[in-house]
Amino acid sequence: MNRTDVVAALCLPDSARVDQRVPKKLLLENGAPTASDKRLITDAIEEIQWLAALKPNTIGVPSYRDAQREYLEVAVLGLTLRGTVKPASLARLAELVHRAVPYPVLLLVQGQALTLSLAHKRWAQNEAGKVVLDGDPVLASLPHATEDAAAVEDAIAPEIERAFVQSLSIARQPQTTLHALYQGWMERVWAWQAARLTGTYQADTTPEQAAARWQALADCERLENEIGRLRAQATKEKQLARQVELNLTLKRIQAELAAARRQL
Incomplete structure (x- = not known):
């Protein structure tokens, strides 16, 4: 399973596609608060791509606003890693990307495995107009390579993987608002994480x-x-x-x- 497979499963409409390379220096300038973060970005990232911009006028799903957050757009980004990256470093890279982008992001990280990462955003409490992460990013790696995966029979794992990827289609997420759509993806990742332990993928x-x-x-x-x-x-x-x-x-x-x- 690679990023091309997942992007195809998302069924992104042509009106939402961007397919532009994002200069790595933008992440270095806007998403690297420490020197070690800068080294991690420089050493571990090969390429960043902006795959799609999901807006009311590109996918027909209304925006969302309440006292905590405003979702005018959901960005779909692709990150290609360079060489082997440890799980902790991968998680940190995902967090840095989520923090750097002012919109909620569906992040597809292609390394030895493909990892999906999502994180809700909210208004900062002490700084007007600034958005921050609302909780830690949630990640799903395909194929899963954790010790818990040993509990899932090899014959079942590909079936779980296919069911998860097929459930990511935009058409299968809630269409009431962009927040609801993004939450739908979040719940799919929770279902994937649960399937690692149960051997059964149940998205609905x-x-x-x-x-x-x-x-x-x-x-x-x-x-x-x-x-x-x-x-x-x-x-x-x-x-x-x-x-x-x-x-x-x-x-x-x-x-x-x-x-x-x-x-x-």
């Missing part, structure tokens, strides 16, 4: 179900981190009583994780 949910899935995913991540911490602590512990205590705690957290996964 109510807003309440989507919110519950998001919470369950957050709980799973928190519990998985706690399990990793406890296991590392248990391997170093010398006292038998403390080892027993850690193992009992580990079993309790594992049961909580199993319960959270059932909510996906």
Whole structure:
């Protein structure tokens, strides 16, 4: 699965296509607050492309405005990486792009795998006219290459991947506003993240179900981190009583994780 496949699945209308290269210096000037960020952008990014501008007059979906945010446009950007980029660096690059662009962005990062990244935007509380990220970016990598992926049978994974990509079509997202459309993509990524754990991709949910899935995913991540911490602590512990205590705690957290996964 590559960026061409996903762009085709999006079914972007010709009226929305831009297909222009974006100079990397614009990101360096507007999206690199530290020297290490500048080095990361310089070393890791091969090319940035502005693929499409989704506006009311290009896709027929109304803009959105409330007290927290204004969505006049959604940008579809492509980022081509240079060489191997560590997951933490990839996540940082995605965050820098989202911060640099004043509109919500559907970011397609092509490296060893293809990664989709989304992040809502809102007005800054202390600086009039400035927009900031509303929460951390959410990412989906195709193919997924995490330890959790081992829980999904190889024969099922391609089916999940196809279902996810097919569900990204603009026509399959809410059409009431650009915010609703973007939220639809966000929920597709949550469904993909859930499918990594369940082996089943289920995109169509109510807003309440989507919110519950998001919470369950957050709980799973928190519990998985706690399990990793406890296991590392248990391997170093010398006292038998403390080892027993850690193992009992580990079993309790594992049961909580199993319960959270059932909510996906």
